[in-house]
Amino acid sequence: MKITNIILALLTLTMLLACGQKQPKENEKHDKSHSESTMTGIWLRMSPQGPVKMEFKKTGKVTIDFGNDQAVEVSSNYTINGDTVEFTDVEGEMCPAPGTYLMDETPYYLAFDVLNDTCNGRIKTTSGFWTKPNFRELQETLDKQIAANPEAKLQLMRGRLYMATGNSEKARKDFSAFIAKDSSNARVFINRAATFFPGDMQSVLADCERAIALDPENKNAWFLRGLALYEMDRKKEACESFSKAIELGFSVLRIAEKQKCAEYWDIENTP
Structure with missing residues (x-):
């Protein structure tokens, strides 16, 4: 399915979805x-x-x-x-x-x-x-460390470095390696979901669902889930997912997705 212009415009955000949702104490x-x-x-x-x-x-x-x-x-x-x-x-x-x-x-x-x-x-x-301008040196350092001791946290760091440099396929392999060792981290499922854009919306959706099961209040997971559903022509479900993201603090979506969801949202009462 052809990806929409809105998704391309927002891909910078959705590809990366970097941090968790916990507010600092x-x-x-x-x-x-x-x-x-x-x-x-x-x-x-x-x-x-x-x-x-x-x-x-x-x-x-x-x-x-x-x-x-x-x-x-x-x-x-x-x-x-x-x-x-x-x-x-x-x-x-x-x-x-x-x-x-x-x-x-x-x-x-x-x-x-x-x-x-x-x-x-x-x-x-x-x-x-x-990442830093010397990212190739940083990658080589991680490559050597992982070759000597393939710890999950090292593979996660390399995957995120790959994301910064735009290498989604290599990032996905590292995220998958991390998940194989630790499937309890919602953030990593979101990171991996982003690597499937724009070609595999079913995999995006699957990873977002797993992230939400682990962390139901993760606004990024609900947002990315909404983007995947919209591209799968499940627009009502997509807008419900966007609404949940707004409820959890992604307030800018009221404007960003207003045109998409005008048919389904009560604009005056959208959270």
């Missing part, structure tokens, strides 16, 4: 200075539209370069608070309000998952897996 929050954060520096990822570069500076500013062509399209201030980061756009293609994201930071990849943002453009730009 208040007693775990702590401010971290920009100079202390290992997030400082350049991060890259491959999107359906081409390469994207994000540079976090010690001054508390982050810039985004679409196409990695040395032209900055968006400049924002960022504030780190424990495992979350808040972006406030100050220049370029600006969003009117700040956005808050959960971070997953490792030596091999950096990931963001939206917690509170009403700006669809920033969600698509920011959400997902990023």
Whole structure:
């Protein structure tokens, strides 16, 4: 089935769906200075539209370069608070309000998952897996470690690094290897589901169902499930899935999927 333009536009988000849904606990929050954060520096990822570069500076500013062509399209201030980061756009293609994201930071990849943002453009730009410019060296390091000791967590990190570089097939193999050893992690089922886009919606749906069984409040699983169902021409079920994602905090879908679901939603009372 031919994939819709809306899915292509949102694929940056749905391919990556990086972090979990747990909100950081208040007693775990702590401010971290920009100079202390290992997030400082350049991060890259491959999107359906081409390469994207994000540079976090010690001054508390982050810039985004679409196409990695040395032209900055968006400049924002960022504030780190424990495992979350808040972006406030100050220049370029600006969003009117700040956005808050959960971070997953490792030596091999950096990931963001939206917690509170009403700006669809920033969600698509920011959400997902990023890696360092020396990603080939990082991959070689993981290759050697996995060859010596194929631990599930190492295969998971390599799979997410592959996602950042746009290699879905290799990522899927690593996610499947992880799942064979540990089938209790909903996030990994979502990660693997994203690797089946756009050709195998049945597998996307199957992995989303398994993720929801493990974590019924995972908004990303409900969202990705909705995209798969819509492409399978099960539109009413898709819109019910989008509604569940909105109920769980994916508020931007009220706008992003409004046209798709106008027939099924009571727009005034959509959660």
